Amino acid sequence: MSAFSFLRDKVRHHLDLIYQDVSLDRSIDELADALLHVMGLSSDDDIQIPPPFSNFWDENDIIMITYGDSVIEAGNKPLKTLHHFLKTYCKNAINKVHILPFYPYSSDDGFSVIDYSSVNEGLGDWSDIEELAKDFGLMFDLVINHCSARSVWFENFIKQDGVGKDFFFTATPEDDISQVTRPRTSPLLRETETANGTQYVWCTFSHDQVDFDFTNPDVLLAFASIIREYIDHGAKLFRLDAVAFLWKILGTNCINLPQTHEVIRLYRTLIEHLDPDVIIITETNIPNRENLTYFGNANEAHAIYNFSLPPLLVNTLITGSSRHLNGWMMSMPPAQNGTTYFNFIASHDGIGLRPAEGLLSEEELSVLVTTMASFGGKISLRTSELGQQKPYEINIALFDALSGTTQGQDKWQIDRFICAHAIMLGMEGIPGIYIHSLLGTPNDYEKVENTGQNRSINRRRWYLNELEDLLNSPFSHHHKVLTRMTQLIRIRTAQPAFHPNATQFTLRLDDRLFGFWRQSIDRKQSVFCISNISNEEFVLTLTDINLIVTDEWTDLITQQEVDTENNQLKLSPYQTVWLSNRNESIQPL
Structure with a gap:
């Protein structure tokens, strides 16, 4: 059997599983051929055979997480300024960079995408992305669950004409949505007037973030086209944002459904036959046991976010007891070859609490939340299955989160902060370090006040000249943090025992x-x-x-x-x- 025929059969199998309960307007064969065409996999010459259970990473891999405009300067595009900063201060420590959504957007600091095929003009253009890709392996966000209500696709949905007119998932107020897992407190359904009358659009996160309907295969095709475009522009890693919510079935919890897993397997198959070196990381901020399922059998995500690590590690360092971190670590299965963990303890979002459910008691979670609030943190809420308001996320800069213990702030802030990263850097998996952790950035209360968003507390935008003055001053805690962090990273990357799969x-x-x-x-x-x-x-x-x-x-x-x-x-x-x-x-x- 030719490589093309083998791949085509495999794609057909994925599609059969995804759409077995959906009435389609075309055959599975037609859809498979369309997907292969969009990905540029139309003959044996286009196809690479991915080696099974291979690790496309080693101990040298350290990923920085950053916004395209985390560092800015007058008269220069932020992406160019970021590139300069990375080459100046991180060239001996970081080899991969996750640039958070750099596309035109309407809200949620980039995660409400207006146009997937453009670079936000305020950041730069595709040439700036491609220049960064020459020096660093780049992770692109694939915001796959939803897009902006200001996108052309949604405007066409309202007009009921053109591409996007049937891209979005709808329900009615009479439908059973009582079991739906919600990460937010806003109403799930958005009442929208369209050319065909009132429709109620599904919004998992906010009413500016409208959810796609993947039962429509044209949505599947659209994202295959986006994936191919991103690879052409230099993407070496894909972060599948909020992917756990992708498939919806009324009367269920609408999270982690089998079709969601199969869609990921399909995209994995397409990507690895185009370029086996490209890695998929799933962003699934859910309880630990559910998160582990996204490895599949080394045929789904190459890496999963280790979401339980941030709350457990912070809890360990503020209580002075490693009991829960130890228990969790012993329960974690070794990642088989071809998969690995993506470890992080700080990100553009906050410290998620759902991944700690079942690992910390309600009382312990309450102490954690109270302590973080005493260090200036904000608490974001979600609506539980019983309609209760529960803490969902702690919004705080990690530097301030580790400014003390449950007894209050103390003199060990920097040492405690470095300790947290030393633990993470030694663990099985690939480390991800948020730019503001590398810089020791504290809580940004002014930005929270300006935006009204809790998550802004950990999304400071530095002016390059101000930042360089601080980093070049031996008396600045920013200098001390960067120096100690980069030294730790350089030691780590020289040790074969710190291979992600060791x-x-x-x-x-x-x-x-x-x-x-x-x-x-x-x-x-x-x-x-x-x-x-x-x-x-x-x-x-x-x-x-x-x-x-x-x-x-x-x-x-x-x-x-x-x-x-x-x-x-x-x-x-x-x-x-x-x-x-x-x-x-x-x-x-």
């Missing part, structure tokens, strides 16, 4: 410590990653971690040899050690 084993230690062991794929390097997560000095007994005393061990972070004869190691408050039997020396910056 072996990981959680250590059973005192609750005031959090530790795990990593071993390189070739088994030549072992690293014990141990953090004191309390505000008191701790003396670790080396035999407690089964350290082989006949080997020579070095703390990679301090470059100090471990005195195994003494059998003890003192850890200062919030100190992390990476004890390795193979010392890859890192030159200071």
Whole structure:
């Protein structure tokens, strides 16, 4: 069988599963051919055969998360300014960049897309994106669940004419929507006057973000075309935004439905036969067990957001107890080859609380929320299945979230902040670091007041000259954070034991410590990653971690040899050690 015939049959199989309960206006064969044509996969010569269960990443991969205009300067396009900043301050630390939606938009800081095929003129143009792609692997957002109510597609829906006239999911006030999982408190249905009368458009997030109807195969085709266009412009990673809500069936919870998973598998098949190096990451801010299903059998997402990590790690560092983080870490299955975790502890959004449900008790979640509020955080709410208003997300800059403990603010803010990142950088998976974490940016109350949006607290826009003054001043906490963070990253990327798929084993230690062991794929390097997560000095007994005393061990972070004869190691408050039997020396910056 030819490569094209094999691929065509595989695409047909996906489509059969997706549309088995939908009456289509065309055959599955016609739809499969249209998808392959849109993707430019029309002959054997166009098709690459993806190697199964292959890891297209290693310990060198660090992803920065940033808006296109997180750093700006007068007289220059923000994307050019960002490029300059990255090359100047991050060239030895970051090799991939997630530029948050850089398309024309109407709300939600980019996630209400007006036009998927354009670059926001306020940021730059496609040439600026392509220049960035020459120096960094770029992650593009595929905002696949919804678009802006100001888009041409939705305007055509209102007119009931042209492309988009049947792209959007509708229901009626009489339909059973009682089970629908909601991430927001706004009404689900938006009353809209169209040329064919009043219709009620489904809006999972806001009334400016109108949900697509993927039972219409033209929507599936439209996004295949967008995917191909983004790859042509340099995308090496796709973040499927809010994809868990993609397929809707009335009378269900309308989240994580089988058709949603099959749509992801279909796009995975198309993408990997066009370019096997392109990676799909699913953004599914849902309870941990549900999130894990998006790996499929290494045939769905290459990577999933580790959404439980941010609330659990922050909780660990403010309570001084690693009990819940330990339990969660031990329960996490190793990612099989061809898949990995995407680890992050801060992002443009807040600290999601749904992924901590079942991991922290209601009382513990309440303490976490109260503590974050005392550090200046804002609390966003959602409507639960029972119609209750529940905390959904904590909006706070991570630097301020770690300014103290449940007992209040203290002097350990920077050390606690670095400790959090040292834990994340050592873990199985690919690390994602938000630009404002790299810079130690605090809460931006002025932006919250200006926008009226809680999430703005962690979306500061820096002027380049102001930022450079702070980063070049040794007395600035921004300088201290950037220096320590980049040094940690450079150490991490030199260790084979920190390959995203290297072996990981959680250590059973005192609750005031959090530790795990990593071993390189070739088994030549072992690293014990141990953090004191309390505000008191701790003396670790080396035999407690089964350290082989006949080997020579070095703390990679301090470059100090471990005195195994003494059998003890003192850890200062919030100190992390990476004890390795193979010392890859890192030159200071």
